[in-house]
Amino acid sequence: MRSSRADAKFLVSCLVAAAAILAAAQTPQPAANVLVVTMDGMRWQEVFGGLQSELLTKEAGGISEEAAATATRRFGAASPEERRQKLMPFFWSVIAKRGQIFGDPKHSSVARVTNGLWFSYPGYNEMLTGSPDPRIDSNDKRPNPNVTVLEWLNHRPSFTGRVAAFGSWEVLPFILNASRSGLPANGDGPPIAKPESERERAINEFAAELPPYWGETRFDAPTGLGALEYFRKHHPRVLYVMLGETDEWAHGRRYDLYLDAAERNDRFIRRLWETAQSMPQYANRTALVLATDHGRGDTAEDWTDHGRKVPAAERIWMAVMGPGVLPLGLRADVTVTQSQIAATIAALVGEDYRGAQPNAAPPLDLGR
Numbered sequence: 001m002r003s004s005r006a007d008a009k010f011l012v013s014c015l016v017a018a019a020a021i022l023a024a025a026q027t028p029q030p031a032a033n034v035l036v037v038t039m040d041g042m043r044w045q046e047v048f049g050g051l052q053s054e055l056l057t058k059e060a061g062g063i064s065e066e067a068a069a070t071a072t073r074r075f076g077a078a079s080p081e082e083r084r085q086k087l088m089p090f091f092w093s094v095i096a097k098r099g100q101i102f103g104d105p106k107h108s109s110v111a112r113v114t115n116g117l118w119f120s121y122p123g124y125n126e127m128l129t130g131s132p133d134p135r136i137d138s139n140d141k142r143p144n145p146n147v148t149v150l151e152w153l154n155h156r157p158s159f160t161g162r163v164a165a166f167g168s169w170e171v172l173p174f175i176l177n178a179s180r181s182g183l184p185a186n187g188d189g190p191p192i193a194k195p196e197s198e199r200e201r202a203i204n205e206f207a208a209e210l211p212p213y214w215g216e217t218r219f220d221a222p223t224g225l226g227a228l229e230y231f232r233k234h235h236p237r238v239l240y241v242m243l244g245e246t247d248e249w250a251h252g253r254r255y256d257l258y259l260d261a262a263e264r265n266d267r268f269i270r271r272l273w274e275t276a277q278s279m280p281q282y283a284n285r286t287a288l289v290l291a292t293d294h295g296r297g298d299t300a301e302d303w304t305d306h307g308r309k310v311p312a313a314e315r316i317w318m319a320v321m322g323p324g325v326l327p328l329g330l331r332a333d334v335t336v337t338q339s340q341i342a343a344t345i346a347a348l349v350g351e352d353y354r355g356a357q358p359n360a361a362p363p364l365d366l367g368r
């Protein structure tokens with residue numbers, strides 16, 4: 001028989017264990033993995049409002065009446081809510097319900113770039129390092145002097161060799177300083193570095209057969225296919241995919257193809273997410289971050305453009321979903337900056353980026 005003193009001791013240890021379990025239940029576990037996808041120069045106007053009918057003309061959107069009719073059939077609807085749902089169905093049916101979305105001016109939600117330059121390299125640098133850097137003032141292929149959150153994570157013990165990036169822009173390896181960081185960072189050429197399977201060889205063949213339409217940016221299809229194949233085969237804990245077509249079609253004043261690219265990007269993001277949910281290492285243990293490098297002009301004339309002469313390009317959007325992110329949907333009455341994305345990526349997987357990079361902006365407050 002146990003003494004009453006032993007019983008009391010046993011009871012206390014039971015209570016301590018129960019309290020620990022309760023505390024663990026209340027502190028959400030961070031995600032084990034994080035997927036980051038950016039859509040280059042994707043405007044908040046379409047993210048939150050879908051198709052903008054004033055751009056469906058030859059002059060503003062560079063499209064024929066026939067193309068305008070097709071775009072209206074695919075993406076047209078009476079309300080902005082219906083239009084955005086048609087343009088980005090995964091974003092609005094899944095992320096808006098289970099995650100958080102920042103930057104909708106209608107809800108006093110401000111998301112902005114802080115580098116003051118409003119073009120790509122300074123934007124990606126701000127987003128991935130956590131602070132703007134005036135030295136990054138061109139899109140030239142110069143190795144980034146700064147350490148990105150991807151490089152930093154790759155030096156964390158349980159992430160080493162498990163961080164990778166795929167992009168549609170040949171500057172990506174320079175932004176990540178691939179020669180220093182050692183990160184696999186594919187931004188042009190064959191998407192699969194060492195093809196072994198029939199499918200991997202087919203992806204590289206397909207990529208090689210596409211026209212080099214923009215030169216430094218390739219179509220998003222080979223980028224996405226390469227990233228998905230890498231994801232399935234190598235199981236990175238951190239995967240970054242930099243999509244590029246939205247920016248290029250917009251510069252080319254092809255509003256119909258800009259919308260088409262946005263819809264295909266949304267489909268890719270769904271595919272990436274669903275692929276993650278189909279693998280035990282990722283299912284319910286993976287966070288998703290979506291963002292853009294800059295906004296664009298707000299008028300029928302300058303919606304195609306961004307950069308120093310287009311201050312409207314300061315306004316952006318971003319979205320996050322995954323373990324520890326409360327399902328608050330469209331965030332209202334809040335101001336966030338592009339520089340917060342770096343620490344957010346780290347925080348989602350339980351890492352403190354600011355501890356190492358005190359200049360970095362704090363992670364987004366996601367109600368964790």
Ligand SMILES: [Zn+2]
Binds near residue numbers: 041247248251306
């Ligand atoms: Zn651009």
